[in-house]
Amino acid sequence: MRYASQVKPISYLKANAAEVLAHITELREPLVITQNGEAKAVLLDVASFDETQETLALLKILALGTQDVAAGKVKPVADVVTRLRAKHPSAR
Structure with a gap:
């Protein structure tokens, strides 16, 4: 998106700071x-x-996740769920 219509010189800013x-x-x-x-x-x-x-x-965060996927740093969701359930058995 271009903002060519929203361009002002610094002198305008100095003279009209509150209005700007x-x-x-x-x-x-x-x-x-x-x-x-x-x-x-x-x-x-x-x-x-x-x-x-x-x-x-x-x-x-999205870019980091994409890098992890590309580097093979992923685990199947079923493995993660199993591990979490083992850590927190009362959370079922």
Whole structure:
């Protein structure tokens, strides 16, 4: 997804910081900040940042699991269930 319409120079951010923060919080869209005509930073609301971090963490877990499968570090589910039941016989 591109955010070409959400680009502002750093001078705009300096002059309108409170308005910019209210805008990105309300719309939950990132804002690209430029300096000397070049993109330098992305500003986004905290909720969006948190969601992005959670998504990245889940993707990392998925990638690690895929690596384990590729490396043959897997066990049949029946073996795992048998082992867990042996460890916790009252949990049946």
